[in-house]
Amino acid sequence: MIFRAVPVPNCLFSRVRHSFSAGRNTGDFYRNRLCLNVIHGGILDRACFYAMIKGRNVQQNHHLLGGFMNMPKHLSDSTILNNDVRMPWFGLGVWKATEGGEVERAVRTAIELGYKSIDTAAVYGNEAGVGQAIKDSGVAREELFVTTKVWNSNQGYDTTLQAFEESRNKLGLDYIDLYLIHWPVKDKYKETWKALEKLYRDGSVRAIGVSNFQVHHLEDLMQGSEIVPAVNQVEYHPRLSQRPLHDFCRKNRIQLEAWSPLMQGQLLNNPLLIEIGEKHGKNPAQIILRWDLQNEVVTIPKSVTPERIAQNADVFDFELSSEDMERIHALNLDQRVGADPDNFNF
Numbered sequence: 192m193i194f195r196a197v198p199v200p201n202c203l204f205s206r207v208r209h210s211f212s213a214g215r216n217t218g219d220f221y222r223n224r225l226c227l228n229v230i231h232g233g234i235l236d237r238a239c240f241y242a243m244i245k246g247r248n249v250q251q252n253h254h255l256l257g258g259f260m261n262m263p264k265h266l267s268d269s270t271i272l273n274n275d276v277r278m279p280w281f282g283l284g285v286w287k288a289t290e291g292g293e294v295e296r297a298v299r300t301a302i303e304l305g306y307k308s309i310d311t312a313a314v315y316g317n318e319a320g321v322g323q324a325i326k327d328s329g330v331a332r333e334e335l336f337v338t339t340k341v342w343n344s345n346q347g348y349d350t351t352l353q354a355f356e357e358s359r360n361k362l363g364l365d366y367i368d369l370y371l372i373h374w375p376v377k378d379k380y381k382e383t384w385k386a387l388e389k390l391y392r393d394g395s396v397r398a399i400g401v402s403n404f405q406v407h408h409l410e411d412l413m414q415g416s417e418i419v420p421a422v423n424q425v426e427y428h429p430r431l432s433q434r435p436l437h438d439f440c441r442k443n444r445i446q447l448e449a450w451s452p453l454m455q456g457q458l459l460n461n462p463l464l465i466e467i468g469e470k471h472g473k474n475p476a477q478i479i480l481r482w483d484l485q486n487e488v489v490t491i492p493k494s495v496t497p498e499r500i501a502q503n504a505d506v507f508d509f510e511l512s513s514e515d516m517e518r519i520h521a522l523n524l525d526q527r528v529g530a531d532p533d534n535f536n537f
């Protein structure tokens with residue numbers, strides 16, 4: 192790393208300070224005040240630096256900053272949610288991991304490798320296996336971060352409270368770290384949210400959030416509700432980078448989280464990702480996951496294959512330049528592998 196601590200001109204400092212004054216990164220920024228010249232693989236590169244000097248809004252250039260305030264450096268590093276709870280940037284997804292041996296082995300392998308976060312859901316049908324693997328791991332409960340979700344057919348106030356108890360029992364845990372509304376079921380999600388607010392107030396969950404919410408769903412939910420979702424977990428990968436949604440979430444301190452970050456394997460032969468990977472000695476999956484982190488997006492790739500579970504987490508020892516970040520962004524086609532949150536029938 193090239194480290195040159197140089198005083199930052201006051202005009203630049205005050206502009207950046209102003210832009211981040213309402214944000215969670217203010218403290219980090221102060222600590223980095225004299226380190227704006229830490230230039231390492233483009234965390235803060237020339238384009239971004241000049242953009243700031245020219246007076247462009249830092250928020251608009253946030254992607255260029257590559258999250259330099261908050262760059263995760265280890266698998267155990269976490270983002271700070273809007274209620275000050277820490278959530279790991281990186282976790283294991285377990286959709287389609289079969290209940291019993293398969294999911295247990297995957298979760299145990301991940302935890303042995305240092306993963307702290309596991310993403311499951313009632314509808315995945317594998318919460319018991321996730322819970323068993325957590326118990327077997329011997330790792331202290333408070334070191335882990337477990338997410339589960341209320342399924343669509345259980346939405347509503349009482350039914351959500353009931354579904355939560357079922358999930359908690361299957362997982363064998365006293366509390367859940369993050370409980371999400373799985374999909375924005377029309378005419379149901381507001382009542383469901385009230386149940387999540389109760390669970391949060393009761394201390395049964397450390398944070399509550401949503402999944403597959405578009406901007407209009409979030410606006411609707413936030414109107415009249417007491418708690419702003421801490422997280423929005425959405426389909427997110429280089430073919431679906433969802434910039435307007437991401438900007439909205441940033442402005443409202445809702446942490447974006449990527450599901451199907453690898454586009455379920457469909458992007459792994461992409462020539463650009465291969466080319467960028469060759470520069471860093473990394474594979475395309477690792478390039479995508481690093482791109483997530485530098486975009487300040489929590490990511491939860493799924494694998495039941497031990498070598499892949501290890502490879503996927505080996506993304507903390509290199510950085511993508513802002514030019515490569517943008518080249519990857521340019522792959523966006525607004526293309527989904529999953530359902531459209533405005534048009535689903537399950």
Ligand SMILES: NC(=O)c1ccc[n+]([C@@H]2O[C@H](COP(=O)([O-])OP(=O)(O)OC[C@H]3O[C@@H](n4cnc5c(N)ncnc54)[C@H](OP(=O)(O)O)[C@@H]3O)[C@@H](O)[C@H]2O)c1
Pocket residue numbers: 283284285286287310311373402403424425449450451452453454455456459476491492493494495496499500502503529
């Ligand atoms: N909230 C929602 O509505 C929602 C929807 C979908 C998913 N999710 C969550 O997001 C997680 C991740 O999404 P996802 O499971 O859909 O897809 P994904 O993580 O994009 O891709 C998983 C697929 O890629 C393969 N894979 C993983 N790492 C690989 C590597 N390094 N090289 C080659 N292939 C690799 C896996 O195979 P193997 O397992 O055989 O290794 C699996 O087939 C899910 O598990 C779930 O927790 C949430």
